[in-house]
Amino acid sequence: xxxxxxxxxxxxxxxxxxxxxxxxxxxxxxxxxxxxxxxxxxxxxxxxxxxxxxxxxxxxxxxxxxxxxxxxxxxxxxxxxxxxxxxxxxxxxxxxxxxxxxxxxxxxxxxxxxxxxxxxxxxxxxxxxxxxxxxxxxxxxxxxxxxxxxxxxxxxxxxxxxxxxxxxxxxxxxxxxxxxxxxxxxxxxxxxxxxxxxxxxxxxxxxxxxxxxxxxxxxxxxxxxxxxxxxxxxxxxxxxxxxxxxxxxxxxxxxxxxxxxxxxxxxxxxxxxxxxxxxxxxxxxxxxxxxxxxxxxxxxxxxxxxxxxxxxxxxxxxxxxxxxxxxxxxxxxxxxxxxxxxxxxxxxxxxxxxxxxxxxxxxxxxxxxxxxxxxxxxxxxxxxxxxxxxxxxxxxxxxxxxxxxxxxxxxxxxxxxxxxxxxxxxxxxxxxxxxxxxxxxxxxxxxxxxxxxxxxxxxxxxxxxxxxxxxxxxxxxxxxxxxxxx
Numbered sequence: 001x002x003x004x005x006x007x008x009x010x011x012x013x014x015x016x017x018x019x020x021x022x023x024x025x026x027x028x029x030x031x032x033x034x035x036x037x038x039x040x041x042x043x044x045x046x047x048x049x050x051x052x053x054x055x056x057x058x059x060x061x062x063x064x065x066x067x068x069x070x071x072x073x074x075x076x077x078x079x080x081x082x083x084x085x086x087x088x089x090x091x092x093x094x095x096x097x098x099x100x101x102x103x104x105x106x107x108x109x110x111x112x113x114x115x116x117x118x119x120x121x122x123x124x125x126x127x128x129x130x131x132x133x134x135x136x137x138x139x140x141x142x143x144x145x146x147x148x149x150x151x152x153x154x155x156x157x158x159x160x161x162x163x164x165x166x167x168x169x170x171x172x173x174x175x176x177x178x179x180x181x182x183x184x185x186x187x188x189x190x191x192x193x194x195x196x197x198x199x200x201x202x203x204x205x206x207x208x209x210x211x212x213x214x215x216x217x218x219x220x221x222x223x224x225x226x227x228x229x230x231x232x233x234x235x236x237x238x239x240x241x242x243x244x245x246x247x248x249x250x251x252x253x254x255x256x257x258x259x260x261x262x263x264x265x266x267x268x269x270x271x272x273x274x275x276x277x278x279x280x281x282x283x284x285x286x287x288x289x290x291x292x293x294x295x296x297x298x299x300x301x302x303x304x305x306x307x308x309x310x311x312x313x314x315x316x317x318x319x320x321x322x323x324x325x326x327x328x329x330x331x332x333x334x335x336x337x338x339x340x341x342x343x344x345x346x347x348x349x350x351x352x353x354x355x356x357x358x359x360x361x362x363x364x365x366x367x368x369x370x371x372x373x374x375x376x377x378x379x380x381x382x383x384x385x386x387x388x389x390x391x392x393x394x395x396x397x398x399x400x401x402x403x404x405x406x407x408x409x410x411x412x413x414x415x416x417x418x419x420x421x422x423x424x425x426x427x428x429x430x431x432x433x434x435x436x437x438x439x440x441x442x443x444x445x446x447x448x449x450x451x452x453x454x455x456x457x458x459x460x461x462x463x464x465x466x467x468x469x470x471x472x473x474x475x476x477x478x479x480x481x482x483x484x485x486x
Contacts, residue, residue, distance in 0.1 A: 034130060034214040059122065059190075066189040067159075070363050081358035095447040103167040106174075113183060113206035123190070126183035126203055127163050128214065129170030146217035147179040148336075148465050150457070151207055153200060155227025155342070157359055158367050159188045168446050169224075172454040178461060179216045181207050185232070188367050193232075193375050197239070200232050208330045220465050222337045223396075224457060226442055227409065230343025234377035234417070237332045241394035242384060244331055335396040336464040339457060342402055342438050344409040345417035346379060347372035357408065378413065381420035392425030399429045399460050401453065403436030431456060 071078055089096065103109075107127040114124035131147045150173060154165040163182040170180040183203035185196050204223065212218050225233035332338075344350050347364070351372055355361045368375045384391060398421055402414030411432060421428040433441060433452065441453035 037214060063189050070189070070360060070366070073362070077356070077358035078360070092443065092447060099167050099171070102171050103164050107167070107170060113203045121186055121190070123184045123186045124199065124202070125163070126181055126206070129174050129180035129182070130215065131177045131179050132175045146212070146220070147177055147215055148220045148222070148461055149179045149181060149207060149211050149216040149218070150461065151204060151221060151223050152180060152182045153185070153223070153225035153229025153233050154182065155229050156187065158193070158196065158228045161185065161187055161228060168442065169454065172446065172451060173458060176458060178458070179211070181211070188363060192366065193235070193368050196232055197236050200236050205330050208334060221335050222339065222461055222464060223335050224339040224341065225343065226341040227343060227438065230340035231345065231377060233338065234340055234343060234345065235375060235380070237338060237395060238377055238380050238384070241332045241391050244394045245389065245391060332395050337460055338396050338398045339460060340398070340400055340417070341441060341453070342406055342409055343414065343417070345377045345413045347376045348379065350409065350413065353410070378417045378420050381417070381424055385420065385423040390425035392427060395424070395426045397427040397464055399431060399456070401431045401433070401441070401456065403433045403438060403440055405435055406438045408438035
């Protein structure tokens, strides 16, 4: 076959609905206009070319020396693991070359998404994979004229992540009318976890603000993250969901005479800067009359539980661009769904495991500010659930996917994260791939023609997407798919 992703059993073997020649020409002209608009926007805002060569030299030299300093003083297991990685690349080199050729020709690359204060980085760029119409022309889906949008956060142990790693996903889903957006985010040692979360937040905000102009549906966005991307996506969504719950709680507290809320206090800013606990402020100012009873008393108690729970979210004093609340800021419920894949969700448990596999604990302590518990999605979800609140109204439907034989981020972590989300009231689903490792779903299996992960993502897009819009066709009738357990 011409390429591996179009083999029998792959998503691209299912053709889109037939279109007349005039309709195909219309698709082609629309996508040409969208491509030109994206490239014009990238040129106007300054993509990768806006950073001089001196910037790149200084960045590579400075960050490289800093990373090398951590590696030399830490465990030397990384040398063995690096050798294994290089062997892995050599073995899969033919597939990587095909992927690199596709990447060089198809996506609109290096569109800047940076907004807000702070100096933009060469990592504040994203790639857009425009959907493909019948006959090979790229264009948005029929029906609403808007394509469903998938935002993919790549993995890389918070160190070697790069947006090109998602090219296979874009190549698999674009033929089915899906627009795929893959942002970069800053890695260690250029940024710690709070800055990485801020980058993810800005990228999703850019998609919400701009994708309509290029044929995408801003009301039909699904977030997918793999490995470190799954961790960052989970943290951003949990933090924003807790903040939305807190905002609603404060609004309801203002309605009760027993609560005195200082209108001059920006609680969102206070949480970010770690200056105050909204629950503690309300505790000092509020006095509950035990004789009131009735429905109002129950409502007050419910609000109080939400307010205490919302104070659990981590402080993000050093985040640039990360805003949990605001009239124009995206919310977790703006997303159609969330699919974390092979993520490390409990850093307290995994820190020693990562050390044994060559990821030095000193590096992890720098990335997570020696606060593994604070930046562990599973632990954060459990702490929120202990306050007996229903976070399901603030969190999108979620499908947690993990390989049963994952030794990099063991499958048990995915099972526990799914259980923690379910306890919060989130519409959460668990899919476990038997006999798959950490990278099997995204690399080895697709290279071999097994598109199980792509099929499962595609089916969730159809399930969560707006009726009458989105990807065309169905993959349910295809043969050669392994059953997903869990």
